[in-house]
Amino acid sequence: xxxxxxxxxxxxxxxxxxxxxxxxxxxxxxxxxxxxxxxxxxxxxxxxxxxxxxxxxxxxxxxxxxxxxxxxxxxxxxxxxxx
Amino acid sequence: xxxxxxxxxxxxxxxxxxxxxxxxxxxxxxxxxxxxxxxxxxxxxxxxxxxxxxxxxxxxxxxxxxxxxxxxxxxxxxxxxxxxxxxxxxxxxxxxxxxxxxxxxxxxxxxxxxxxxxxxxxxxxxxxxxxxxxxxxxxxxxxxxxxxxxxxxxxxxxxxxxxxxxxxxxxxxxxxxxxxxxxxxxxxxxxxxxxxxxxxxxxxxxxxxxxxxxxxxxxxxxxxxx
Numbered sequence: 001x002x003x004x005x006x007x008x009x010x011x012x013x014x015x016x017x018x019x020x021x022x023x024x025x026x027x028x029x030x031x032x033x034x035x036x037x038x039x040x041x042x043x044x045x046x047x048x049x050x051x052x053x054x055x056x057x058x059x060x061x062x063x064x065x066x067x068x069x070x071x072x073x074x075x076x077x078x079x080x081x082x083x
Numbered sequence: 084x085x086x087x088x089x090x091x092x093x094x095x096x097x098x099x100x101x102x103x104x105x106x107x108x109x110x111x112x113x114x115x116x117x118x119x120x121x122x123x124x125x126x127x128x129x130x131x132x133x134x135x136x137x138x139x140x141x142x143x144x145x146x147x148x149x150x151x152x153x154x155x156x157x158x159x160x161x162x163x164x165x166x167x168x169x170x171x172x173x174x175x176x177x178x179x180x181x182x183x184x185x186x187x188x189x190x191x192x193x194x195x196x197x198x199x200x201x202x203x204x205x206x207x208x209x210x211x212x213x214x215x216x217x218x219x220x221x222x223x224x225x226x227x228x229x230x231x232x233x234x235x236x237x238x239x240x241x242x243x244x245x246x247x248x249x250x251x252x253x254x255x256x257x258x259x260x261x262x263x264x265x266x267x268x269x270x271x272x273x274x275x276x277x278x279x280x281x282x283x284x285x286x287x288x289x290x291x292x293x294x295x296x297x298x299x300x301x302x303x304x305x306x307x308x309x
Contacts, residue, residue, distance in 0.1 A: 010188075014233060015259065017191050065118065066150070069143055072186045072233060 114298030132173025191259025
């Protein structure tokens with residue numbers, strides 16, 4: 001069973017108040033040197049067959065249709081190598 | 084003459100469908116209950132997508148509801164000119180459907196906001212706002228977690244230039260919406276999305292005003308004159 005990962009991120013120009021809240025907390029915890037945090041989503045899609053080119057293309061269509069909203073988000077699709 | 088028939092879609096997780104139906108009745112039309120899983124608009128003359136948390140707002144607000152079976156018919160009919168009003172979650176569904184441009188993101192302050200909100204009606208020519216006058220200020224409740232209207236610069240400029248900002252927050256922007264935008268419409272003006280809740284401001288007993296009734300009387304008047 002192959003697994004394909006889809007990482008979804010807000011476009012860089014879009015305000016991410018959740019990421020900002022995380023970044024503001026870090027110095028209070030003693031973590032210095034972090035200038036910004038952006039929060040995204042990771043999806044692991046399990047396939048019933050191999051992650052060949054056609055299957056990955058299908059996951060890309062899934063990402064574009066449902067997992068990401070291309071108006072506000074970008075996505076990256078990659079096959080998990082530990083299959 | 085028969086009353087205009089205005090549908091209200093119930094999705095799993097809709098909250099304000101009953102209030103929307105009540106507002107439609109108070110405006111003089113017949114509310115028609117529509118079910119998300121049907122492929123049948125039951126011949127209605129207009130449709131309201133109500134507030135709530137359809138499908139738990141999983142993934143993104145409105146992202147799953149946008150693919151409900153009935154949305155196929157709603158999208159086709161909206162493109163054909165059927166008046167459609169999306170309130171709160173309904174606005175999110177309309178953006179996810181690409182019937183309206185842009186998207187609604189978590190409030191900039193990260194809190195759920197619930198307050199009586201002053202709005203300015205910026206476009207009184209849409210199917211849902213003709214009973215107002217341009218520049219009129221109204222007070223209706225706003226209650227949302229994901230109400231921050233966002234679109235790219237080109238889209239925002241296009242909305243502003245073509246009068247497609249329907250309503251704007253006045254005094255205070257509750258969620259960080261770009262341009263203080265509370266509601267927008269499509270090019271034809273038949274599809275309107277609005278983050279605040281006019282259906283909760285139709286009776287003095289339960290609302291901060293009756294200012295919201297105009298959205299519903301606007302569409303009724305349009306349907307009667309059609």
